[in-house]
Amino acid sequence: MKRIAGAGDTTFLAIGDDVIDLNRIRRIGVVAAGKAASPMLKALLPSLRGLSQCDLSGVVIASDRPTDLPPGFQFFAGGHPTPNQASIDGAEAAVALVRSLRKEAIATGDSLCLFLISGGASAMMELPLDSRITLEDMVKFHRELVHSGGSIAEINCVRKHFSAMKGGRLALEAEGILSYSLLVSDVPLGHLDALGSGPTLPDSSTVDQCKEILERYGLMNRFPVSVRQFFSSTQLHETPKSAQLRSKAVTLLSSEDLVEIVEQRARDLGFYVVVDNTCDDWSYSVAAEYLLERLRDLRRDHGRVCLISSGEVTVELSARESELDGSERDDTLGVGGRNQHFALYAATLLRSLDARTVVLSAGTDGVDGNSAAAGAVVDETLLDDEKLLFQAQGSLQRFDSGTFLQEAGLSIVTGATGNNLRDLRILLAAEF
Known part of the structure; x- marks a missing residue:
């Protein structure tokens, strides 16, 4: 991704194969989550500075606070390998930011949303679909998954169906906005939707696969009662698929x-x-x-x-x-x-x-x-x-x-x- 100067005062932003006319953008929102969130944001900001016509804001969920965090950005020290209260607060702030961008985009069509996603986002940015599940129970849920012996794709399949953020659900909040996901990947090739449990990508896993993983690793008996009740309830819905999302993603780095x-x-x-x-x-x-x-x-x-x-x-x-x-x-x-x-x-x-x-x-x-x-x-x-x-x-x-x-x-x-x-x-x- 890079900023390109055009004729006159025209400025463009190249993301993958796309070129965006920044002079037509009035608001840019950034959601950065994961272990590489701070350096990714640091690399991005020079391309966005100096746009006098544009309002820039964002949410950063990472282990350490970035240096020189710009005005309008909120920072949350999300937990890893299990969530903490900042993981929830950060997730709620990310959803609020995307919803405000969407509301403005529907009215004016001049908003841009950039998602910077890296490994660790699964725990650092978390919000259960069932609001009755406490932080304590959510921590136990994540801990049992990490210790189950399952692969990262299997663990994140379960996380996707548990979370209001993952499995493409954050991207669903951004429908109608010009948005891109920029990825630093810690998942196997061909499984990008497992990165950070895929908050901004269509999900290739299914509810049936989730249930099979839970059974194969004997996880239901290891989960807290509230989590068991959720996975046994009618709240266990299918995640958004490619037909529902027009998500664009660019992988910056991988193994x-x-x-x-x-x-x-x-x-x-x-x-x-x-x-x-x-x-x-x-x-x-x-x-x-x-x-x-x-x-x-x-x-x-x-x-x-x-x-x-x-x-x-x-x-x-x-x-x-x-x-x-x-x-x-x-x-x-x-x-x-x-x-x-x-x-x-x-x-x-x-x-x-x-x-x-x-x-x-x-x-x-x-x-x-x-x-x-x-x-x-x-x-x-x-x-x-x-x-x-x-x-x-x-x-x-x-x-x-x-x-x-x-x-x-x-x-x-x-x-x-x-x-x-x-x-x-x-x-x-x-x-x-």
């Missing part, structure tokens, strides 16, 4: 861009490079076993190998374990996330035949589960005695991989990156 950069860097360093995203959404254990075996096979023929895998693995917690969060956590559940869990489990699989092998797994958002780390890096020497191996296996059972890896000095700590392009796994093997 493909990330992998391309890593692949080129590895080639520059002299590695034989293979990209294998086959294990996206697999269980962490199956994914680790698959990728290590793939690395061993490649190493036989090429010696110096870099195996790159993007996407996310799943870690399923039991109902009891998933109840333990924050101050409620006890010795049965520790610190870490799927990346550290994957890395430590991979370390338990490394043997003498894997000499000079390194495994890295990290979240591009700089956050892994409930830890301060983005992930970890391990090699075949980490668990080279039985005592350490036994300790590592115990940490995996307690979901305390983060503590073990931190004490070993192998955590990757970046802080929040302001981006979210899924997880990245890099497996390196040097020549013997």
Whole structure:
């Protein structure tokens, strides 16, 4: 997206293949939600400044308040990985902004709405369809979904049918307005409507799929009573589909861009490079076993190998374990996330035949589960005695991989990156 100067005082805004005459726009509204909301807004604002004829306002829902937030913008520190009161307040403010733009657009036809959506928006911007569901129950609902072991597409299918914002429902509020969604994607290719649970895109999932997911993961018994009642009620309506929405979306960044950069860097360093995203959404254990075996096979023929895998693995917690969060956590559940869990489990699989092998797994958002780390890096020497191996296996059972890896000095700590392009796994093997 970029601003283009035309003849005279004419100014245009190019979004994808479209060019918008900004001189005809009298009001622009921006809704930015997700982990990349602040940097996305920072990148957007230079294209919108200096339009004297235009009223600019917006709602930003993110972890951290953007610097130099313009007048007319509201900020809400939405929660993640579970919603908080600011998630609700921000969602209500976003709906109010879009409705006011729609009202004005119907009268004058000169409004523009820009949605900046990135990963994390599912929790940061939330409003249940059933207004009787409390924040406490909504937090438990989100927590059980995150800990279910389901893929991001499955988890977000359920979220879409629960929420007044998701599954295209926010876009439905914007019908009649010239609107665009600008996306920084942390979801699998071909599943953009799962990004942030798809607030501004037509939903490809269905109520029947939602019910099947709830049954397959045994979630109904784990939800609070109010949420169970909602999913069993007539309020469970179908989400807006493509025939109902005229939504336009442009993907700015995705995991493909990330992998391309890593692949080129590895080639520059002299590695034989293979990209294998086959294990996206697999269980962490199956994914680790698959990728290590793939690395061993490649190493036989090429010696110096870099195996790159993007996407996310799943870690399923039991109902009891998933109840333990924050101050409620006890010795049965520790610190870490799927990346550290994957890395430590991979370390338990490394043997003498894997000499000079390194495994890295990290979240591009700089956050892994409930830890301060983005992930970890391990090699075949980490668990080279039985005592350490036994300790590592115990940490995996307690979901305390983060503590073990931190004490070993192998955590990757970046802080929040302001981006979210899924997880990245890099497996390196040097020549013997």
